[in-house]
Structures are given as C-alpha cells and as structure tokens.
Amino acid sequence: QKEVEQNSGPLSVPEGAIASLNCTYSDRVSQSFFWYRQYSGKSPELIMSIYSNGDKEDGRFTAQLNKASQYVSLLIRDSQPSDSATYLCAVRYGGSQGNLIFGKGTKLSVKP
Amino acid sequence: DGGITQSPKYLFRKEGQNVTLSCEQNLNHDAMYWYRQDPGQGLRLIYYSQIVNDFQKGDIAEGYSVSREKKESFPLTVTSAQKNPTAFYLCASQTGLGDTQYFGPGTRLTVL
Numbered sequence: 001q002k003e004v005e006q007n008s009g010p011l012s013v014p015e016g017a018i019a020s021l022n023c024t025y026s027d028r029v030s031q032s033f034f035w036y037r038q039y040s041g042k043s044p045e046l047i048m049s050i051y052s053n054g055d056k057e058d059g060r061f062t063a064q065l066n067k068a069s070q071y072v073s074l075l076i077r078d079s080q081p082s083d084s085a086t087y088l089c090a091v092r093y094g095g096s097q098g099n100l101i102f103g104k105g106t107k108l109s110v111k112p
Numbered sequence: 113d114g115g116i117t118q119s120p121k122y123l124f125r126k127e128g129q130n131v132t133l134s135c136e137q138n139l140n141h142d143a144m145y146w147y148r149q150d151p152g153q154g155l156r157l158i159y160y161s162q163i164v165n166d167f168q169k170g171d172i173a174e175g176y177s178v179s180r181e182k183k184e185s186f187p188l189t190v191t192s193a194q195k196n197p198t199a200f201y202l203c204a205s206q207t208g209l210g211d212t213q214y215f216g217p218g219t220r221l222t223v224l
Binding site: 004008034036042043044045046049088090099100102103104105 | 157
C-alpha cells in the first residue's frame with residue numbers, strides 16, 4: 001500500500017515565525033516530491049517540487065528531502081496570515097510516469 | 113491566458129441522473145487527470161489519460177466514465193451508479209515528461 005502521511009493539524013504559529021510541515025512516505029523508490037497549497041474552497045496550487053536529497057529554497061519556502069528516512073518537509077519563514085491554508089504533500093510512485101499519491105494535508109493557521 | 117478551465121463551478125444533481133463535468137486545457141499537456149476530494153481527505157485519482165484516445169482507471173473509477181477525443185479536453189461523467197457523488201472534483205494536467213501536475217479551479221458537485 002503506497003501511503004503519504006501528514007499530520008492533519010491544525011498547526012498554529014504566530015505571524016513572523018517559522019512554520020514546519022512534515023510528510024512521510026512508504027515507497028523507497030519514489031523520486032519526485034511536491035508541496036501544494038490549497039486555500040479553503042479553492043484548488044491546489046504548486047509551491048515547490050524537490051527531487052534530490054537536501055534543501056531547496058524558493059523565497060520564504062524551503063523544501064527538505066531525506067530519502068533514507070523517507071521524509072520530506074516544508075519550512076515557511078516569516079509566516080504571514082496569508083499563508084493560512086492546507087498544505088498537501090504529493091509523492092510520485094513508479095518512476096517518471098507514475099501517478100501522484102497525495103497526503104490528506106496539514107492545515108496551517110498563522111495568527112496576527 | 114494559458115491554463116486549465118473546469119465548468120461548471122457548482123453543479124447540483126438529482127439522484128439517478130448522469131452529469132458531465134468539463135475540463136479543458138490549452139497548455140499543450142499530454143496527460144490529464146481527474147481527482148475527487150472529500151472534506152478532510154486527500155485527493156483520490158478517478159481516471160487519467162496520457163495520450164489521446166487512451167485512458168486508465170485510477171483508484172476509485174467505479175461509477176465514473178471519461179473520454180479523451182481531443183488533447184485539450186477530458187470530460188468526466190458521473191453516472192447514477194456512483195453511490196456518493198457529492199464532492200469537489202479536480203482536473204489536472206502535466207507534460208508528457210512526467211513533471212508537475214497543475215490543477216483547474218474545480219467543480220463542486222452536490223446531489224440533492
């Protein structure tokens with residue numbers, strides 16, 4: 001059974017703090033990892049993709065991948081109330097043509 | 113503007129009726145996908161198509177049907193055989209190189 005696990009939250013952080021979102025996956029051969037943000041009632045929008053071990057930074061967002069531990073995380077620095085949303089982790093199984101498996105998402109609330 | 117469009121945004125259906133959800137993309141993407149999202153749940157794959165005139169069942173295909181007669185279009189029919197069709201339906205597309213999936217705005221279907 002291919003699984004992607006996320007803490008459902010809600011995760012509450014004060015404005016300006018670092019929010020840390022975590023995701024674990026079950027298949028060691030997975031190669032592609034994605035973070036999507038979904039506002040209430042809207043469709044998911046891509047934040048970042050990551051393919052290699054280590055960190056990948058894009059503005060206030062940093063994705064971290066550890067394939068040995070089957071763990072991928074998203075850090076949001078200087079969190080803003082506009083970052084309040086559900087964050088979905090997605091993992092591609094079965095190689096480059098495989099389908100995405102989505103976690104259930106972590107709800108983030110940034111308090112002013 | 114390039115992107116993925118879905119229509120209608122909201123759809124109400126009486127029990128026993130078939131309904132068709134539209135998905136169109138002008139991104140020249142080869143692959144298209146249909147997902148279903150229920151409250152507090154991750155995205156679940158209904159059907160996908162990697163090339164015109166070909167499509168495959170996803171994890172929850174029962175009670176649904178699709179067609180892929182044109183590269184740009186991938187309509188989803190929710191049949192009366194689908195026991196619990198009320199959900200948020202999301203269409204996505206990606207290039208043939210197995211990269212990132214991008215989502216349309218979604219259709220919210222309610223069975224009355």
